[in-house]
Amino acid sequence: MSAGHIRQLREVVEDALALRALRAAADLEAENIDARTVDKLAEAVPELTSPRDIFNRLRETRDSPKHPLNAHFLDRVLRGMSVADRDLRWSEWLRVHSRDARADLGRLERRWRSERPAEAHDALRARWVIWTLTSTVRNLRDYATRALYWYGRKEPTGLFSLALDALTINDPYIVERVTAAAYGVAMAHQAYDADFEQALKTYLTGIRDALTTDSASAPTSHEVPRCGGATRPRPQGHLS
Numbered sequence: 124m125s126a127g128h129i130r131q132l133r134e135v136v137e138d139a140l141a142l143r144a145l146r147a148a149a150d151l152e153a154e155n156i157d158a159r160t161v162d163k164l165a166e167a168v169p170e171l172t173s174p175r176d177i178f179n180r181l182r183e184t185r186d187s188p189k190h191p192l193n194a195h196f197l198d199r200v201l202r203g204m205s206v207a208d209r210d211l212r213w214s215e216w217l218r219v220h221s222r223d224a225r226a227d228l229g230r231l232e233r234r235w236r237s238e239r240p241a242e243a244h245d246a247l248r249a250r251w252v253i254w255t256l257t258s259t260v261r262n263l264r265d266y267a268t269r270a271l272y273w274y275g276r277k278e279p280t281g282l283f284s285l286a287l288d289a290l291t292i293n294d295p296y297i298v299e300r301v302t303a304a305a306y307g308v309a310m311a312h313q314a315y316d317a318d319f320e321q322a323l324k325t326y327l328t329g330i331r332d333a334l335t336t337d338s339a340s341a342p343t344s345h346e347v348p349r350c351g352g353a354t355r356p357r358p359q360g361h362l363s
Contacts, residue, residue, distance in 0.1 A: 146171045149180045153190040161191045168200050169212055178216045182227075185251045186244040194250040201254055206294055209257060217258040224255060228266040235273035246281050249274045253289060256297045268300050275308035279319055282308060283326035290333050 145167055148160050164177065171177035185194040201209055217224055231248055252274070255267040275282030286305040289298055305326065312319050 142167060142170060146175055146177060149177055149192060153184075153187070153192075156191050158191075161196065164192070165196070165200050165203070169208065176216060178213070182251075186247040188243055188247065194247040197254060198250055201257075202292060209294075210259070213254070214257045214259055217255060217263065218260060221258070221260045221263050224258070224263055225266055228252065228255065228263070228270045232266070232270040232273050235270065235277050241278050241281075245274065245278060246285070249278075249281060249285055253285060253297060253301055256300045257294060264300065268304055271301060271304040272307045275304055276311060279308050279312075280322040280325075283322055283329075287326065287329040287333065290330075 145160070145163055148156060149164060149171075164171075168177055181192055181197050184190045184192045185197065187193050201213055204212070231252065235245070249271060252267050252270050256264050258264050258267070271282060271285075282301075282305055286301045289301045292298060309323055312323075
């Protein structure tokens with residue numbers, strides 16, 4: 124039976140149990156999670172904490188293109204938070220799980236550095252990685268930046284698109300790091316490549332239009348994104 128023909132448990136239980144039922148709904152198969160439940164989950168993320176934190180589930184579903192709770196859902200939720208609220212909720216979750224997060228980023232980097240062809244799932248994985256840049260753990264941010272760089276080496280159009288999309292995030296540090304990764308990818312392409320040239324042109328045009336025009340969607344005087352990352356110093360330590 125499809126999600127449109129059933130009632131969710133959260134709709135029929137007492138208020139005291141509704142939040143637990145809502146968290147349980149996140150564990151359902153994708154076809155049984157309706158749009159209303161997705162909206163309710165997005166609103167309730169600050170309250171869906173340990174021991175069954177919703178972010179644990181979102182890590183499992185992040186790279187499933189057809190799952191309503193994939194990395195686009197995470198992006199929707201985190202973009203809607205203030206920096207302070209996001210630090211208290213998401214960045215704290217990353218801190219608690221920093222060891223697992225580093226191992227995950229290492230696996231993704233090895234995947235993107237390998238000769239393995241890119242997959243449709245990789246764009247979703249990279250979108251998740253962008254949000255790990257809010258971490259208060261320095262070397263986790265370095266691992267994430269390096270993983271994004273290698274994703275861009277394999278899929279430059281994908282990284283450039285994510286970098287443009289990140290310009291409207293209310294955390295300039297994320298913008299700096301993603302832009303730096305994109306700049307590194309651009310500098311790594313020294314030989315002529317028509318496809319890459321077009322991807323880079325689209326990216327640079329997007330930066331110009333988003334940051335500097337009269338109708339800019341993310342106007343800024345910050346020189347790092349305005350220069351496409353060219354003035355960003357190389358992060359120390361793990362990025363050598």
